[in-house]
Amino acid sequence: MEKSPVLKNKKIGFIGGGNMAEAIIKGLLSSSIIKASNIFVSEPNKRRQTFLTSEYKIKVLKNNLDLSKKSDVLIVAVKPQIMWEVLSDIADHVDSKKLVVSVAAGYPISQIEKALKKGKKKKLCVVRTMPNTPSVVLEGVTAITAGKGVSKPDLKISHEIFQAVGRTVEVPEEQIDAVTGLSGSGPAYIFMIIEALSDAGVKMGLSRDVANELTIQTVLGSALLVRETGTSPGELKNRVTSPGGTTIAGLHALEKGSLRATLMNAVEKATLRSKELAE
Ligand SMILES: NC(=O)c1ccc[n+]([C@@H]2O[C@H](COP(=O)([O-])OP(=O)(O)OC[C@H]3O[C@@H](n4cnc5c(N)ncnc54)[C@H](OP(=O)(O)O)[C@@H]3O)[C@@H](O)[C@H]2O)c1
Structure with a gap:
C-alpha cells in the first residue's frame, strides 16, 4: 500500500498502551501508513510493555515526558479520570507544533487545553475523538472534533490515524454526546x-x-x-x-x-x- 504523505515521517506517541491504543497501533501498522520505528508508547504496566514491544516491535518509553518530547503527534489514550494529571505533567513540553489527539470519553477540549496551558497563554493544537470498539477488528467508526488551533494538515493526520482502524466522521463538539449514544454505545x-x-x-x-x-x-x-x-x-x-x-x-x-x-x-x-x- 502507498505510504501516507502526511503521516509518513511523523513520530506518533501513545500515552497509555491499553485496548484503544493497541487497536490504533495495530491498524496503523497493518495499513502500512507508518513504520513501527515511528511509533512510541508510554505505559506503566510491565506486562503490557513486554507484550507491545514483542507483538508490534514498537518502542516503549519509560515515562510520558520522554514520550512527549519525542513525538510529533501525541495520542492520549488513558482513562478520563487521570487525564488531568497526565496532561498537566506533560504541559511544559506541549506547544502548537504538537498535535494532541484525545480518545478519552466525555473529556472536553476546553479541559484538555486548560490542563496543557497551566494558566499560561499559548496556542495549542487539540483534537478530540470518539472511537468505538470495532476498531479492534479495524471496522470502527470515529467521530473527530477539532479545537480552534487545529490546521487542515493536522486534521488530515487525525483522519488518517483513525481511518487505519475503520471510518471517520467530523462533528462539532456539541454533538459528541450524540455520537457516544449512537456509535459509542x-x-x-x-x-x-x-x-x-x-x-x-x-x-x-x-x-x-x-x-x-x-x-x-x-x-x-x-x-x-x-x-x-x-x-x-x-x-x-x-x-x-x-x-x-x-x-x-x-x-x-x-x-x-x-x-x-x-x-x-x-x-x-x-x-x-x-x-x-x-x-
Ligand atoms: N475501549 C473503547 O472501546 C473505547 C472507546 C472510546 C473511547 N475510549 C477511551 O479510550 C481511553 C482508553 O481506554 P481503554 O479502553 O484503552 O483503557 P485501558 O485498556 O485501561 O488503557 C489505558 C492504559 O493506560 C495506562 N495508564 C494508566 N496510567 C497511566 C499513566 N499515568 N501514563 C500512561 N499510561 C497510563 C493503563 O495502565 P494500567 O492498566 O496499569 O493502569 C492502561 O494500560 C479512555 O479514555 C476511554 O474513554 C475507549
Whole structure:
C-alpha cells in the first residue's frame, strides 16, 4: 500500500498502551501508513510493555515526558479520570507544533487545553475523538472534533490515524454526546440484537452454532448491502417484503414490540447520560 504523505515521517506517541491504543497501533501498522520505528508508547504496566514491544516491535518509553518530547503527534489514550494529571505533567513540553489527539470519553477540549496551558497563554493544537470498539477488528467508526488551533494538515493526520482502524466522521463538539449514544454505545445494542436473534433461532429448533452463524452473517451482510448499494434501508426492506409473506409477518411482530421507538429511546437515553457524565 502507498505510504501516507502526511503521516509518513511523523513520530506518533501513545500515552497509555491499553485496548484503544493497541487497536490504533495495530491498524496503523497493518495499513502500512507508518513504520513501527515511528511509533512510541508510554505505559506503566510491565506486562503490557513486554507484550507491545514483542507483538508490534514498537518502542516503549519509560515515562510520558520522554514520550512527549519525542513525538510529533501525541495520542492520549488513558482513562478520563487521570487525564488531568497526565496532561498537566506533560504541559511544559506541549506547544502548537504538537498535535494532541484525545480518545478519552466525555473529556472536553476546553479541559484538555486548560490542563496543557497551566494558566499560561499559548496556542495549542487539540483534537478530540470518539472511537468505538470495532476498531479492534479495524471496522470502527470515529467521530473527530477539532479545537480552534487545529490546521487542515493536522486534521488530515487525525483522519488518517483513525481511518487505519475503520471510518471517520467530523462533528462539532456539541454533538459528541450524540455520537457516544449512537456509535459509542451502539456496538452493545447490536450485540444484544445478535444475541436475541440467535436465541430466537435456537427457540425455533436450530443448533446454537447454526443460529449464531446465520445471525452474524445476516447482520454483517445487511449492513454491507446498505453501504454498497447506497439504497435506503427502508427501500431494501420493502424489496424483501412480499404481500402476505413471511417477512411482513415478522415485521408486524417487530412493530408490535416497538423496535424502532425502543432503539430511538436507547440512543436518546445514552446521549443524555453522556451529557450528565461530562458535567
Ligand atoms: N475501549 C473503547 O472501546 C473505547 C472507546 C472510546 C473511547 N475510549 C477511551 O479510550 C481511553 C482508553 O481506554 P481503554 O479502553 O484503552 O483503557 P485501558 O485498556 O485501561 O488503557 C489505558 C492504559 O493506560 C495506562 N495508564 C494508566 N496510567 C497511566 C499513566 N499515568 N501514563 C500512561 N499510561 C497510563 C493503563 O495502565 P494500567 O492498566 O496499569 O493502569 C492502561 O494500560 C479512555 O479514555 C476511554 O474513554 C475507549
